[in-house]
Amino acid sequence: MSANPYTEFRDAVLAVLARLVPGVEPAMLARVELSPARDAAHGELATNAALIVAKLARQAPPVLAARLATELAALPGVAAAAAAGPGFVNITLTPACWQRVLADVLRAGTAFGDSALGGGTRVNVEYVSANPTGPLHVGHCRGAVVGDALAALLAKAGFAVTREFYVNDAGNQVRALGWAVYWRYLQALGTGLTEDEFAAQVPGGLQYRGEYLVPIGAALARAHGAALAGPGLSVADPTLWLDICRDHAVAALLAEIRADLDRLGVRHDVFTSERAILASGAADAAIATLDEKGLIYQGVLEPPKGKLPDDWEARAQTLFRATAFGDDVDRPLRKSDGSNTYFANDIGYHADKLGRGFQVLIDVLGADHGGYVSRMAAAVAALSDRRAAFSVVLCQIVHVVKGGQPVRMSKRAGTYVTLADLLDEVGRDAVRFTMLTRKNDAQMSFDIDQAIAQTRDNPVFYVQYAHARCRSVLRAAAELGFGTEPAALVDAEFAWLSDAAEIAVLRCMAGWPRLVEGAAEAREPHRVAFYLQELASLFHALWNKGRDEATLRFIQAEQREPTRARLALVAGISIVLRSGLAVLGVTPVEEMR
């Protein structure tokens, strides 16, 4: 791929700067930007170079900017360069600079925008990781979509990405699930127990009362008959059935989760079982490693502030010195019965990831894990001697709104909005795109009415419509005998694309590679969604401009060369739209129906 105007002319700015002001340090040069001008009146591009180095050069920024502008204006490809404001240099390039981008797009196809930024760095993105104790709901959905898009984005930016799902198939939650399924099993057999009578026999009480467990209980009844029940369909000794019920339920629910994810188009490379991690001794090994580093000790923590647990008592416990790595308090690794805390096991899991050679670990988690971030960051820093990068992408709450009314969810009652419900209502593409129209660390309301609307205020529709329009134009042109494949258009005379609206689209397309890099570095896949809306908007505007000015119409049968140039433009737009939609996992539709 040849140079992109943004990188090409940023390099040019740096080169000129080096001549004007010798001895600028790399760290300072890194802060020099060449970015799209916010206001079109300022030109196409703007650089802050003079502002950055003015102090070092001992010159007033406007003066240095003027000298810079003079030098830049003399460069080939620069149509105009002028100092402005407090010390910016505004630059306008010749149309040819932007037209050249089109050839890159046509040659690269949807690989346009691929970057070497990541340099093959191995990244593990963990997302969803829902407990296999029930169906996925909208909260999981946001994490699933954000994680999936982030993984795709990082891959496009040149990272070697592994997508991972951590299956919490050990511990109290799945034990409670085993009991809950056993209740559905007894019901399937026709037990005379009431739910309250059964619940009274469950250690910790009966959780997971949702009806989604009914078919799983029924399946157990079919498979085992009454063999797992006590006399008269009473509760038998749990050692006889608890593992069987738990394992069966986990397997069944995990299958449901995977089916839901499949419908959503979310995929994972690796499903890691918590039980397998525990069985491998990873947690104890990781704790031993930390112990060798002198980070484990026996101590007594201050009582937690706020509402104090009823059974709280000061007692010595095994602690990880998380405060040495920026956490607020040291964290316990063993429960009072001597078993590992969830945190201890999770340290083992993250140690396992590090052991698999990942240099960057990213966990996509729900907002309720916010208090968990600093301790895990401390643990990864400790385990890797601060070498591995660890970050958490927290996804805040999603409120589902329909008909202007909030749709409430309650997991206990089993009446929450499931992912499956949402997919039934609005479909995969709308779910994915809508979830990505909000930055992850802000709450969002998901308006079902808007997501299914076929109008401008539905961003999914708007972008897909733009793509469909592109394809429609190409189909129409093919019927007139034009070659419409990229290879047939790459030699078109792009100089025909000289209208302001056409240049604007080309500038936007040229910005795709730098957007990919910026979004990947910031771990913000939502930027892709907004970029696509902008590109779609420019395309729709160009389309309509052709209604007013016949010379801008894409297809003019008697004007072969201008038509070929515009077909190249349309093909290029469709390619960039597809490239972006692929990151989001949204279908680029060929036509609207």
Added chain:
RNA sequence: GCGCCCUUAGCUCAGUCGGAUAGAGCAACAGCCUUCUAAGCUGUGGGUCGGUGGUUCGAAUCCACCAGGGCGCGCCA
């Protein structure tokens, strides 16, 4: 009580590691279809960027404090 996140137009939200006169859609108003999908486009009006200080050439952005909303706070995961 403490920690993290959020607060931008009537509504839903962007705002690129500090940059020029803060943007988009919806809603309101005014226009554009004998022409490739009007499922679209163009224009107008609409703001004390929650508040008060501070940092500097420059703050929606960084810092401090305050207000409001959300999430969390040893032996759940």
